[in-house]
Amino acid sequence: MSIISPVRERFATELGELAALTDSSRPGWTRRALSEEDVAGRDYARTLMKQAGLETRIDGAGNVIGLLRGRLGGREIMLGSHTDTVDGGGRFDGITGVLGAIEVVRLLRENDVRLDHDLVIVVFFNEEPNDFGLFCVGSRAMTGLVDRSTLAAVDPTGRTLAEALPESAIDPEAFLNARYDFARVTAFLELHIEQGPELERAGRQIGVVETITGINHFRALFTGRQDHAGTTPMDVRADAGCAAAGTVLAVESIAGSGENTRGTCGQISFTPEAVNVVSQNAVVEGEFRGPEGSWLHEAQRRLTDAAAAEASRRGVSVEVEWTTDDAPVPLHEPVTSTIASVADDLGLSRATMFSGAGHDAGIIAAKTRVGMVFVPSVDGRSHCPEEFTDLDDIMPGVSVLLETVLRVDRWYAG
């Protein structure tokens, strides 16, 4: 149905060039927020935006914002994603949506299609978790979810975010004042790779996201007693390491209890970390995700109880701290049903999806109508160097993004 097709070759070139801006000292395709490579990545995107004919600026929170003026203006359709990656990440997470949005602008201009709405493209600063325990930093700043306590967050070396931001040319005071006026925004759309195996498993081309996962992060600190591993009988030990290991398994077990629910412990450490010493301290960091807030609260309660049980039966004490407690975000039904109709009309197969990954779209959803378009990930791999999506699978996503913009533009109400 669509008469405008995205141009695969230029998208491929840009994807290759942007993905190559990585920290060569790290594995995979690493462009972490607050690094030189991340600054270079956002610069690269801004250059493309200018070339595409957008008026660009960088807001106080490091978000690159491009504007394509509409026929009527005053109201906006916003598209966006991010260019930063996790450590050892892949080539498609984030930048697929950024380049897809820029391609939409080029296609509109090349085909002399002028929207009623202003079209705004945002390259969000710092979507992935940083060393300060924060993520979706740029979108939180735009929606007013940051304050002085955000600036006071510390990394493992004790440096504050306020100290780190200027290295990425972000002024801490400006960061606090980067709120965006979402009253003008009719809808926000984000194209993204799925990062999971569902579309590939189901043999579908487009994922229409219904809900973005809720996320609870926890840190469990176990305090036992440091003892000689040879001379201390098993029955008098207070082994913090064993209590921590039991908690890792509890997360795995609890996560298996729901529909589309997940639980992971990606970090653990024992102290003093000697092969012949019973651990005095252990720290486990993990998380639960799922589409239902009630399940997440239940998982939180069950894990707190399980950690306490693992600790107490070993004479160990434990403190479980929940550092993130983000509720699941349902996306806007009229937007998601528009995306679904677009996919159908373009002859693309589709599936309704739950996003197990967090996204800037989930933050923006508190302020305006939000929809997300997913394209398949090979073998469901993401946040790893093997992350891959064929260009033949991305281009349909760009088409859906473009056509959805055209349809949402009809919602203009001045």
Next chain:
Amino acid sequence: MSIISPVRERFATELGELAALTDSSRPGWTRRALSEEDVAGRDYARTLMKQAGLETRIDGAGNVIGLLRGRLGGREIMLGSHTDTVDGGGRFDGITGVLGAIEVVRLLRENDVRLDHDLVIVVFFNEEPNDFGLFCVGSRAMTGLVDRSTLAAVDPTGRTLAEALPESAIDPEAFLNARYDFARVTAFLELHIEQGPELERAGRQIGVVETITGINHFRALFTGRQDHAGTTPMDVRADAGCAAAGTVLAVESIAGSGENTRGTCGQISFTPEAVNVVSQNAVVEGEFRGPEGSWLHEAQRRLTDAAAAEASRRGVSVEVEWTTDDAPVPLHEPVTSTIASVADDLGLSRATMFSGAGHDAGIIAAKTRVGMVFVPSVDGRSHCPEEFTDLDDIMPGVSVLLETVLRVDRWYAG
């Protein structure tokens, strides 16, 4: 019965001075082998040995060896222990036996008691595990258990032992040729703190060690698949971290299956170590100890099986490497029964003991008749700053050591 009593005050002074030679940048009382503080500790002991009237030398492996010539000579009674500590260790482990042996020499000379045997005191180099994965290094060198592969052992920075030894004034070639002629040695005796709770629990003053523990060290390397923690369903994960956690619990469970058996995992790590990434790799290092070789082999087999099961049910692969496989060491019955008789004759309460800790005595036992004397540890604590033994509990141990020397001296056969 003994008419010679050890002098508590000078022992207390020396214990305080030697314990104070620590690395102030580390917790507890840290004097690790291959550090400046360790060189200072062995120097301090050598000075005391000279003052006590011993002819001293340092052998090729850094062992400080002192000689008190006997009436007949040619045959020797050897006493010894170590002055190095674990990181964050205590004030009594090792140096109690070194100072006790020196006190024995002083008491003999002050009381004009001349043995038939030459009396040899050894301060063994590097008894505690070092960064090269080695322990009882000095005693192994004296008994011919070191070779070029020992020198090639590497620390986590990739440095070899051969590169590190010269900093402690040990020449690698001399290290390989530090064998001692144990044919001349009638018996070896070591006084040591128990480091466990058995004597205190039983209300006994002297532990007569029957067996020194066997030790198996293992390293289990799990290889799973790095995936996004939010988008990867639980049933398609290959989470190396969960397999590792299950293995930690298997060690705990297997260790509870025997008499005086222990199992500990003091080290664990997940990679890439990010809260929102399923772990690709995990490493667990642990050990089993016990008085029965057959149980240790059974534990080894069960743990290898358990790690394989924890891995395979998660689609993870595992390699279990047993880096140490030291059999339990039964001590010499005539020596241990002499120690027991001495304790009885001195009116001291005693218990027959299993040593869950490894000791240089266990290495020397391959070459001559060995006995060990334990004194109680408060609350069984050791390898931690809280490690404590009252001088009132150490002095009876020194008396037993002295009296046992006098009785073994009667075994002289030229």
